[in-house]
Amino acid sequence: MITTASRPTPWVRSLILLSFLIFSWPGAAVAQSTGTVAGTVVDAADDAPLPGMNVALVGTMYGTATDAEGQFELTAVPAGDYDLRVSGVGFQTSQISIVVQAGQTTRLRIELKEEAVALEELEVVARAADRRLATSVAPRTLDEQPVQDLAEGLRGLAGINLQRRGALGLDPNIRGLTGTQVGTLVDGMRSFGAGPARMDTPLSHVDPSTVEQMSVVRGPYALALGGTLSTLDVQTRSTVPERPFTGALSTGFTGNRDAADVDGYVMGRAGRAFYDVGGAYRTGDNYTAGDGSSVRGEFTSAEVRGRFGFEPTTTSRLTARISYQDQRDIAYVGRPLDADFFETIRGSLNYRRAGSGLVPVFTAQAYGYQTLHLMNNDNKPTAQPNPDRMPPFPLNIFNNTEIATVGAKSTVVLQPSTQLTLDVGLEGYTALRTATRVRARRDTGDILGEDIVWGGVRTTKVGGFVQAERSIGRAEVTGTARLDVVQMGPDRFSQGFLDRANTTADALDQTDALWSLAVSTSVPVTNALTLTAGAGSAARAPESLERYGDRMGATRAQRGNEFMGVPALDPERTWQSDLGVTLQTGRLDATLTGFARYHDDYITFEEAPDVPSALPLTPPEVFRYINGEAFFWGAELEMAYALRRGVTLQATGDYLWGRDETLDEPAYGVSPASLQLGARVQPFDDRLFFEANLRGVATQTRVAEARGEASTDGYILANLRLGLPLPQGLTLQAGIDNLFDTTYANHLNVRNQFTRAPILEPGRSVFARLRYAF
Secondary structure (H helix, E strand, C coil): CEECCCCCCCCCCCCEEECCEEECCCCCCHHHCEEEEEEEEEECCCCCECCCCEEEECCCCCEEECCCCCEEEEEEEECEEEEEEEEECCEEEEEEEEEECCCCEEEEEEEECECCCCHHHHHHHHHHHHHCCEEEECHHHHHCCCCCCHHHHHCCCCCEEEECCCCCCCEEEECCECHHHEEEEECCEECCCCCCCCCCCHHHHCCHHHEEEEEEECCCCCHHHCCCCEEEEEEECCCCCCCCCEEEEEEEEECCCCEEEEEEEEEEEECCEEEEEEEEEEEECCEEECCCCEECCCEEEEEEEEEEEECCCCCEEEEEEEEEEEEEEECCCCCCCEEEEEEEEEEEEEEEEECCCCCCEEEEEEEEEEEEEEEECCCCHHHCCCCCCCCCCCEEEEEEEEEEEEEEEEEEEEEEECCEEEEEEEEEEEEEEEEEEEEEECCCCCEEEEEEEEEEEEEEEEEEEEEEEEEECCEEEEEEEEEEEEEEECCCCCHHHHHHCCCCHHHCCEEEEEEEEEEEEEEECCCCEEEEEEEEEEEECCCHHHHHCEEECCCCCCCCCEEECCCCCCCEEEEEEEEEEEEECCCEEEEEEEEEEEEEEEEEEEECCCCCCCCCCCCCCEEEEEEEEEEEEEEEEEEEEEEECCEEEEEEEEEEEEEECCCCEECCCCCCCEEEEEEEECCCCCCCEEEEEEEEECCECCCCHHHCCCCECCEEEEEEEEEEECCCCEEEEEEEECCCCCCCCCCCCCECCCCCCECCCECCEEEEEEEEEC
16 A cells, blocks of 8 residues: 655656757756655565665656665655556555655555565575676667667677677677687577687677667676676566567668668467567678678578477476577678578477575576577688789688587575575586588699697586575675686597697596685665675686687687687686665666776787688798686776656766786787767657767777787767657667768777788668567
8 A cells, every 4th residue: 555645746858869860849947847755665464674675666767675674765856747667576566656746755554465475576586696797788678779689788888898800790799708718608508609709709699679678797707607707698688478479560761781680579378388489580690881882691590499388386487499590691701701501400498486485486497599500601702813922822711610508507596594595506407519621622632631620529517506695784785705616628639739729638637626705785875876896716728629629710809710629628706796886766766887907817919920821812820729817907987867758868987998918918809999879769669769979988008919819990880870760569760870970990800811901891881670569
């Protein structure tokens, strides 16, 4: 039950400015048109105050949580009509329409009734401690922009950048970490790409249309999820339908890239059983950069997927997931080969039981996936004869690769008291990688050589964790300890690899015992100000390419140099600390976070002058992985300001500094500083909005010149977004990316294998998307 104690008067205010766009409304002055919402949240059964309950004005940025006495206060709320929602795990959600009167306080007393905790809510409880120092991608981000590759949905997030090698497979870089320095989970499955040179990433095998949420943990604070130095956690659609039949269908087109897509799904429930079946098809072609040059960008991708569930009881659920994806003819300007195809099939069986008492949650999962991959040089200069090159005849180069992974995990949530929650989990997986490169004469068919890139490298990892979350006064503290054992070794190898790697067959198999620890806390200093801090150390075993790769491209290099693996490479360890401050005043929600990270046994690389290159036209310098030391520090800003109801100003920014102490030069692949400013107008309907933003990226001159990294110029981009609700359940979304047709290349982008020029990003691009929900 909710009781109110005031009546409204109308209000308005004026002025929102974003670069070249101005919106205005007539109205009264700010100081004369705001009020306060305050109150207490109690248990309806015994009137006990309820701390930690979420209190929010629906559709606005105004929100807070109740304190230890169950009290809350929202200040500087523009006068008007609102829907107030109060929710918390284990209690029924209450929502009521209230009014706020200028210059007055609307006082509330809210009683919440207990209810059986839903499975989805308990899932959040079990994972909440992992996300204290995390950033989540809003679901609308993927819906409102022309995303062809899932990683594109991360653009604009503070501390995150992307590396482009081709049309698909954009590789996230989080605070200077990339590749397997970033652990990627898809629906709880530890996921890897199949391409030896990271032509694909785990994100590239998940269609954006099926993703419900992406979370980025920028440090060793997701150990309970199986994360490493940093973590990307992807959750595909998990909504459980309550109707017999519902779904959606979308189609879109992006002009510059000639990219078209269509996707859809249907879901429904029959008694205790439910289903969710969907699919997607995407295709793209070459695009035009801002300077008018054409960049190869062709690809085709098709995916089908299904989710089937059964609820044996009201507190348990069994869910099976399966998907198949086929990607064809993908251009990779930054690699010596293109992708002929990727074929990926993945499946999982998941069980979750919710309860009460000591063991409120139990989860278990078994999963498996396989990706087949073929690369070729059909559209590369090496496929043509050239009398001025050695060899002068045309070459036929192809590379067959495969990865197959099976794994399982289980987690128990224990709640010995209301102040203490324990998560205990075990998990393990085994991954088998194979890759063979063949070189032949294209004119005669004669085989010139065969290289074992990955000779059946099997990686087996078994580990467990304990995580404790406890309230200490007003502070929430989480500590996690994790131990993993990783065994790795190849089934096949050549004498040439042993010679080039300066090792013996007996030294190829490696076993690493890895420990990780992390602690984080959040302390409310006032009702509006919260301090967040974290510290931890995490380790990761070298990836297969770093230990057993035989003259293949690297994940971090701008140029297409060949790299030699080193079987005796030591695991990389980081020591990181974070400190953040969050200010929430009803109108303003701002977070400033700083971090420092030291790498022990940092996996970097240096030139190996004694190793000859394997392919023609690749840069002559071959590099070898080594262990060293490095230091990084940086800061991120995330801010949203509710100018008035339905109008929000947004800002994000980041700065990163890194140094390779071993090689006495800047760390390789450090993103330049960036700042993004935006405004969003969304009056009353989620489907009706207008958004504009400006993104500025600084020039990057702190580069590892000795290893071929080149500086890049800064740039400014402008983007527009528009959403319109249409009759009959239709929604139109449209926009313009790179409005001013700026010519630019992301600093992390690799360079053209043959021209040495950086891969330019698309110029001005107009897109439109139509969605029908039923």
